[in-house]
Amino acid sequence: MTAQKLPKRLPAFVWRFVHQHLFKYCFGSFLIILSGVYPSIDGFMIKMIIDTLNALNAGLKAPIAPLVLILMYLAWGCFTNFLWRLSSFFMLSAMSDLKANIIKEMSAYVITYGQCQGGRDSAGGISHRISEMATGVEKILQLLTESVLYTSCLILFSIGTLAAIHPLIAAVLISWFCAYVVISFFLQQHISSKAQSCSANRMSAIERLTDCITNSQCIKFFSRENYESQTLNTYLRSTAAEEKSLQRFS
Numbered sequence: 001m002t003a004q005k006l007p008k009r010l011p012a013f014v015w016r017f018v019h020q021h022l023f024k025y026c027f028g029s030f031l032i033i034l035s036g037v038y039p040s041i042d043g044f045m046i047k048m049i050i051d052t053l054n055a056l057n058a059g060l061k062a063p064i065a066p067l068v069l070i071l072m073y074l075a076w077g078c079f080t081n082f083l084w085r086l087s088s089f090f091m092l093s094a095m096s097d098l099k100a101n102i103i104k105e106m107s108a109y110v111i112t113y114g115q116c117q118g119g120r121d122s123a124g125g126i127s128h129r130i131s132e133m134a135t136g137v138e139k140i141l142q143l144l145t146e147s148v149l150y151t152s153c154l155i156l157f158s159i160g161t162l163a164a165i166h167p168l169i170a171a172v173l174i175s176w177f178c179a180y181v182v183i184s185f186f187l188q189q190h191i192s193s194k195a196q197s198c199s200a201n202r203m204s205a206i207e208r209l210t211d212c213i214t215n216s217q218c219i220k221f222f223s224r225e226n227y228e229s230q231t232l233n234t235y236l237r238s239t240a241a242e243e244k245s246l247q248r249f250s
Contacts, residue, residue: 006105006106006109013137014137014140014141017098017101017102017137018098018141020097020098020101021093021094021097021098024090024091024093024094025090025091025094025141025145027087027090028087028088028090028091028094028145029087029145029149031083031084031086031087031090032084032087032145032146032149032150032153033149033150033153034080034083035080035083035084035087035150035153036149036150036151036152036153036154036156036157037153037157038076038080039154039157039158040157040158040160040161041076042073042076042077042080043161044161045069045072045073045076046073048064048069049066049069049070049073052064052065052066052069053066091141091142091145091146095138095141095142098134098137098138098141099134099135099137099138102130102133102134102137103130103131103134106130106133106134107130110126110130125203125206125207125210127206127210128202128203128206128207129203132199132203155173155177158173159173159174190249191246191249191250194242194245194246194249195246197242198239198242198243198245198246201235201238201239201242202239202242202243204235204238204239205232205235205236205238205239208231208232208235209232212228212232
């Protein structure tokens with residue numbers, strides 16, 4: 001296991017591991033984009049079915065048989081469901097390799113250069129940071145693909161569909177979307193500070209737990225079990241309070 005120079009900026013760090021499985025991410029993202037078309041076409045096909053049934057009830061000749069439309073609708077639903085599951089398959093496969101590669105390279109970096117830190121960080125704290133880094137990068141990519149990419153395609157196709165019906169309806173959706181983005185931008189700054197505080201508290205609790213396990217014999221020798229248990233409980237209560245606060249605000 002050889003250490004390599006790691007990028008210091010987050011985009012470059014993420015790209016370092018993403019480009020190793022670029023095909024899976026690109027193909028999975030493409031399938032997610034196609035899935036974003038589903039609600040617009042789904043609504044259009046339901047409209048065609050209703051219009052056809054209304055025409056038959058009025059004694060008019062329908063251009064397409066209702067049974068054919070219903071079968072087309074069911075086939076379209078199965079197809080889009082298959083696309084979504086296929087994209088998830090590629091993404092999950094890539095994410096598993098990505099987390100393993102991050103942990104491997106971060107561990108090699110710590111083993112090679114960790115002594116230069118003068119032992120300021122405990123083993124538990126460093127392990128926690130490596131694990132948090134791998135999980136954090138995975139969440140970032142999931143957010144970009146499953147939330148940002150999918151939602152953006154969904155909104156764009158919906159705006160196009162609504163614009164074809166009536167421009168005013170599309171204008172309402174565009175206004176709501178712009179307001180949502182602006183408000184989210186300001187709220188995420190507060191969420192970011194809460195998330196950092198939550199991560200720091202969780203790391204402190206894990207460091208304390210690691211120290212207790214490592215020095216368990218010394219704790220027993222000096223009869224400090226109750227003290228260590230109460231101290232660890234204080235850290236855990238603080239961590240739980242921070243996580244609850246973050247989840248409530250989110």
